[in-house]
Amino acid sequence: MEVVANKCQCEALRAKDPRYKKLADIIAKYAGREGALIPVLHEAQEVFGHLPPEIQMLVAEGLDVPLSEIDGVITFYSLFTAEPQGKYKIGVCLGTACYVKGAGDVLDELKERLQIDVNKTSADGLFTLEVTRCVGACGLAPVVSVGDDVYGRLTPDDIPAILEKYIESEKNSNA
Amino acid sequence: MAVYRTHVLVCAGAGCVSSNCKAVESALQEQLAKVGLAEEVKVIETGCIGTCDLGPVMVIYPEGVFYQKLTPEDAEEIVNEHILKGRVIERLLFKPAASDDLVEKACDIEFFRRQYRIALRNTGVIDPGVIEEYIARDGYAALGKVVTDMTREQVIDVIKRSKLRGRGGAGFPTGLKWQFTYDAPGNEKYVVCNADEGDPGAFMDRSILEGDPHAVIEAMAIAGYAVGAKQGYVYVRAEYPLAVARLARALDQARNYGFLGEEIFGSKFCFDIDIRVGAGAFVCGEETALIASIEGKRGEPRPRPPFPAVRGVYGKPTLLSNVETYANICPIILNGPEWFAGIGTEESKGTKVFAIAGDINNTGLVEVPMGTTLREIVFDIGGGIPNGKRFKAAQTGGPSGGCLTAEHLDTPMDYESLRELGSMMGSGGLIVLDEDSCMVDIARFFLDFTQDESCGKCTPCRIGTTRMLEILTRITEGEGEEGDIERLETLARTIQSSSLCGLGQSAPNPVLSTLKYFREEYEIHIREKRCPSGHCAGLVRFVIDPELCRGCGLCVKHCPVGAISGERRKPHVIDADLCTKCGECQATCPFDAILKI
Ligand SMILES: Cc1cc2nc3c(=O)[nH]c(=O)nc-3n(C[C@H](O)[C@H](O)[C@H](O)COP(=O)(O)O)c2cc1C
Numbered sequence A: 001m002e003v004v005a006n007k008c009q010c011e012a013l014r015a016k017d018p019r020y021k022k023l024a025d026i027i028a029k030y031a032g033r034e035g036a037l038i039p040v041l042h043e044a045q046e047v048f049g050h051l052p053p054e055i056q057m058l059v060a061e062g063l064d065v066p067l068s069e070i071d072g073v074i075t076f077y078s079l080f081t082a083e084p085q086g087k088y089k090i091g092v093c094l095g096t097a098c099y100v101k102g103a104g105d106v107l108d109e110l111k112e113r114l115q116i117d118v119n120k121t122s123a124d125g126l127f128t129l130e131v132t133r134c135v136g137a138c139g140l141a142p143v144v145s146v147g148d149d150v151y152g153r154l155t156p157d158d159i160p161a162i163l164e165k166y167i168e169s170e171k172n173s174n175a
Numbered sequence B: 001m002a003v004y005r006t007h008v009l010v011c012a013g014a015g016c017v018s019s020n021c022k023a024v025e026s027a028l029q030e031q032l033a034k035v036g037l038a039e040e041v042k043v044i045e046t047g048c049i050g051t052c053d054l055g056p057v058m059v060i061y062p063e064g065v066f067y068q069k070l071t072p073e074d075a076e077e078i079v080n081e082h083i084l085k086g087r088v089i090e091r092l093l094f095k096p097a098a099s100d101d102l103v104e105k106a107c108d109i110e111f112f113r114r115q116y117r118i119a120l121r122n123t124g125v126i127d128p129g130v131i132e133e134y135i136a137r138d139g140y141a142a143l144g145k146v147v148t149d150m151t152r153e154q155v156i157d158v159i160k161r162s163k164l165r166g167r168g169g170a171g172f173p174t175g176l177k178w179q180f181t182y183d184a185p186g187n188e189k190y191v192v193c194n195a196d197e198g199d200p201g202a203f204m205d206r207s208i209l210e211g212d213p214h215a216v217i218e219a220m221a222i223a224g225y226a227v228g229a230k231q232g233y234v235y236v237r238a239e240y241p242l243a244v245a246r247l248a249r250a251l252d253q254a255r256n257y258g259f260l261g262e263e264i265f266g267s268k269f270c271f272d273i274d275i276r277v278g279a280g281a282f283v284c285g286e287e288t289a290l291i292a293s294i295e296g297k298r299g300e301p302r303p304r305p306p307f308p309a310v311r312g313v314y315g316k317p318t319l320l321s322n323v324e325t326y327a328n329i330c331p332i333i334l335n336g337p338e339w340f341a342g343i344g345t346e347e348s349k350g351t352k353v354f355a356i357a358g359d360i361n362n363t364g365l366v367e368v369p370m371g372t373t374l375r376e377i378v379f380d381i382g383g384g385i386p387n388g389k390r391f392k393a394a395q396t397g398g399p400s401g402g403c404l405t406a407e408h409l410d411t412p413m414d415y416e417s418l419r420e421l422g423s424m425m426g427s428g429g430l431i432v433l434d435e436d437s438c439m440v441d442i443a444r445f446f447l448d449f450t451q452d453e454s455c456g457k458c459t460p461c462r463i464g465t466t467r468m469l470e471i472l473t474r475i476t477e478g479e480g481e482e483g484d485i486e487r488l489e490t491l492a493r494t495i496q497s498s499s500l501c502g503l504g505q506s507a508p509n510p511v512l513s514t515l516k517y518f519r520e521e522y523e524i525h526i527r528e529k530r531c532p533s534g535h536c537a538g539l540v541r542f543v544i545d546p547e548l549c550r551g552c553g554l555c556v557k558h559c560p561v562g563a564i565s566g567e568r569r570k571p572h573v574i575d576a577d578l579c580t581k582c583g584e585c586q587a588t589c590p591f592d593a594i595l596k597i
């Protein structure tokens, strides 16, 4: 695939955006190392939040890997995503312990409150709803994580207050 | 080195971090500083102590007093009363579900008393961030002994004689794996640690990596020496960021001390370890898929043989074992293989860590000798079932395993006994289910998991699990048909015998096992369109008990769809066809006359 032609059009824009510099550094750090693709994608997603085709092309070029292979890897692993994500990722654990303790009801409540399905982002761009497998906190089942925060021993009734917390803090930071 | 009069161990395992142990710890530090004891009392952040549902927890030594469910506000009292005046604070002590007596000391709590900790010897005891604490507990002594005193053949012989078997699922003899990798021709070999911990409901590998990362690092170096590898990889799932961070820090410390790198202990042996983080694919726990993933590819499994011992990472001979398996290596080297082989049963030696969760009083991690009965684990250590409910089943082996019933409570938990009963040890996840659990739904849950995680490379697994899931979903929604059970059985046999990897081969196990022990539950769902445990929402029916109903008419008013009728002061009835199962009537009935069946 000819990707070079694509590059120049947005060069100017990229020069201004520090994230592209970071990406170049990440690629330089791993280039030539065996098994570099997955660690590079991890770090690139950390920087950009998701992995749109444009970023995939830059990685393909930088690591000298076919774009088809990158697409194959991104679609295989559930953690990589080509879609933009909400500001907060809500992960509902549907591991066995959490399921047994009623995680299904908690998930239904979240879908209802946010009016979205799993793997979708709320209209305000604030939340992306995801299902995770055991996060290793089975003692606190059912468990939901929002960004870096973890909430345990939940019932559907706890959900509104939790969501409200993030919506509030968002309002405050905008004000 | 400074001498402290008191050590306070604050659990910083994943469970306690989620219950905000950090705030408790900083409040404690603050209070200690306030009374000028910061130099006399040492606060240590440990890995998982094991009692996850009691968190945040702490143990105060030398007395060994165990405090649970702490809040930052408790810190002041702990410092003023316990640490300054030596008075135990009763309200923070543990009270077992079965008795009224408070238990003061950690060592007197049944949950700890019955355990035998080898793999977890340091988790919850040392600060995982301080390599010196690991060294003080014989850390890196085994590596020193091996590289300076033992030949590679001797090391392999010791592991073989210990009869240690893999803790990652299949239970293959570890010593033989070392031998095969040693025997495989080639100069370049690898040692890999499988920390993908895929069983949803098991968290021992996470606790070991977070609580005692050096135990795994040291064991991998020993394995590298024995099989002739210079490079190791730990493959950790991305869901465990804390484990990755603690492991990375431990690797740096080990390098600084010269336990990793060039000429370890002044010998010719060189070895280093890299971390590889997964990206959310259950199948990557399977060894050939994991190897593909380390190489940066899609984590699809391939047929075996060749086994990784012959063709592994980058096509080179590779020793691949589970975290808990590695965690047993150093004690075996130091205490001798006979010591290890003296613990456990005839065919299953040593101990096993179980993650108990579900409907159980004490959720958490326990390590017990192989052959401990299910009853001891569930009732003596786990404290039994909450809310006075009955024990119905225990699911072991995760999505690849099966269930054990009340009849099997006296089964010794070892590889052979579990396999005979149609379950398996797996990684040691143990989910306890009480009488309210629906076994058909549990089977559907696991099929949903495996169907979702099937990598799609082979047809029996990809299509077969989808078909099985469809049938199970239908049954739990009240749309089951005659012949569904037989269809499930036929599909199960086909998938078992023709799938490419262990994921597909074992996916039907939860269905076959629940069919074996709870067949009538399936039949009731299909024929009577009823869920005996009342779990499956689609099958729930609301009925009015004519004995209790006074005909007050309140429910008629509240029913949003007008499904209830009856004369005043006479028992009412619910029209099942109209009823939307909202439960409003049950909530309003003043006489508890409306039942959910
Ligand atoms: C679908 C599937 C998932 C697996 N997941 C894991 C896992 O998460 N952790 C693990 O140690 N072994 C897992 N295994 C077993 C590994 O393939 C391999 O047998 C094991 O890591 C070898 O280590 P051991 O000999 O120490 O048990 C899995 C196997 C299959 C088929």
Ligand code: FES
Pocket: A093, A094, A095, A096, A097, A098, A099, A133, A134, A135, A136, A137, A138, A139, A141, A142, A143, B200, B201, B202
């Ligand atoms: S099953 Fe949810 S944390 Fe383990």
